[in-house]
Amino acid sequence: MTFVGGRDGDWEDRAREAAFQWLDEHSDDEHPLFERADLASWTFEGKRIALIDRQRGIRKPAEFRAALSIMTTFTPPGQTPPYEDAAGDDGLLRYKYRGKDAAHPENRALRNAMAEHVPLIWFTAVEPGRYLAVRPVWIVDDNPRELEFSIAVDSAQYALARAGTLSDERSYAERLTQQRLHQPLFRARVLSVYHSECAICHLNHAGLLDAAHIIEDGKPNGLPVVPNGLSMCKIHHAAYDRNIIGVRPDAVVEVRTDILHEIDGPMLKYGIQQMHGARLTLPGTRAARPDPERLEARYEEFRSAVA
Incomplete structure (x- = not known):
């Protein structure tokens, strides 16, 4: 049995699954956003496990081996959101390292998520302190030279990445990114400013x-x-x-x-x-x-x- 921070790996898997289920149960088209306070106070089996970090973009609870979530900060209206410039030649999005040290614990946590094929949550701020939760997403590649990870935001993208066929399916991968990330974020941002x-x-x-x-x-x-x-x-x-x-x-x-x-x-x-x-x-x-x-x-x- 694999132990993670004094707990077994099955506990981490169950906690991750419970977090996804909680997000599904607490959002819909009418109420798609989450408050930071609610994300920070989530509990599993009586233990508080914040789903988002206050200061850092990569969240790995102490009990976890792999990262649980990543975050993109708020972009004011009229400015281009970071994800607009983050697509690679394969159609996948990129997420920058924490700092420039590939061995930083948070970067290792994302690398562990990639190695263990576990899904993450991508929290993107639509308003200050309010987030859209894009899930599940997967880390599928690591590029230390560019200080970034490649992210699949759809299960079909993830399957293509694992099969090594993304280079032949870029337009399809980009369309999936549009449907799973850009469109929901665009809707959330526009509805937010129009109340x-x-x-x-x-x-x-x-x-x-x-x-x-x-x-x-x-x-x-x-x-x-x-x-x-x-x-x-x-x-x-x-x-x-x-x-x-x-x-x-x-x-x-x-x-x-x-x-x-x-x-x-x-x-x-x-x-x-x-x-x-x-x-x-x-x-x-x-x-x-x-x-x-x-x-x-x-x-x-x-x-x-x-x-």
């Missing part, structure tokens, strides 16, 4: 809200950053994407002319047509508001569709 309210109709049920891209993902300037996003209910998001509604550069909503004259049920009348001329409710922080250049470019697409 979980649709910018058009003020619906404030987070489970019914999306983060709508102003410039489509994959296009130039289509980054998943807050100034390229609008908080919209699912109806208005779909209408925006299909050019049924547009948003002028001055943040005023327009409804396509043919839709304005269409006769249908109450959803069209009250949910779409009556939004014509409405002004978006925008974040109070200037850096979090929609980028005017992006709005203008997207509005020209809408006008072309109307014409």
Whole structure:
């Protein structure tokens, strides 16, 4: 039997599994974020085991052999989140070492997680002290020369990495990263600055809200950053994407002319047509508001569709 800090390895496995289960039970589309205080006070079998470290990005409880979680700090609106520049040629994300010493205990803890094939949690700050928990993620490679680890954020990525076929599947790996990390973080950041309210109709049920891209993902300037996003209910998001509604550069909503004259049920009348001329409710922080250049470019697409 393998002992870890005076406890057997099975205890560590059970504690890790319990942590994942607790995160699953305490988050959903309506409430996706965790408070630092709650993460720091988590307990297992009567013992407090903080899931996140106050000062450091890599968390390895004293009783554990391998790291339990990693953390990315808060990025203010308008700035590019660190993960945007962290993808390697294989499509996997990179996570930097603690300092420049490969033998630092925290770096060894991530190396142990890789060797033992155990999953971790990636906490990313959406607001100061509030985190989205991306899980499970796996350490799949170690690059001392660049002082970084490679991370798979999806089980399919992990399988490709272990099979050594990532170089042939980069576009697929990047798409998985988009789905598992970028999209959830983009949604969480945008809904946060809009206080979980649709910018058009003020619906404030987070489970019914999306983060709508102003410039489509994959296009130039289509980054998943807050100034390229609008908080919209699912109806208005779909209408925006299909050019049924547009948003002028001055943040005023327009409804396509043919839709304005269409006769249908109450959803069209009250949910779409009556939004014509409405002004978006925008974040109070200037850096979090929609980028005017992006709005203008997207509005020209809408006008072309109307014409």
